[in-house]
Amino acid sequence: MKTMDNKPMIMGHHMMSAADFANWGVPAIAYFKHEDNGGQGGWSIHAADGTVIGAAPSRDTAFAAIVQHEMEPMSVH
Structure with missing residues (x-):
């Protein structure tokens, strides 16, 4: 981004609140991770805030x- 005199504009740092950080990506991102439930493996699907959704x-x-529900999938190892 540049100013009117064509000089680079320096943007200030913005601190996110804990609530903002917790809600960051909630509507658009879901992650999945492997679960080992007593020898029976499966995959749990979580909203960005950690809520299990599937x-x-x-x-x-x-x-x-995740893709079918128009969210961006992220794998957690």
């Missing part, structure tokens, strides 16, 4: 479910 039997199914 489960799937495979990684591919979890990924597809």
Whole structure:
């Protein structure tokens, strides 16, 4: 970004509140991670704030479910 005299504009740092950070990406991002429930593996699907919103039997199914609901999938290892 530049000023009217074509000089670079320096933007100030903005501190996010804890609530802003917790809600960052909530409507657009979901993540999935492998769960080992007593020897039966599966994949849990979480909203960006950590709320469990689904489960799937495979990684591919979890990924597809997130995309189908118009969210950006993120894998957690």
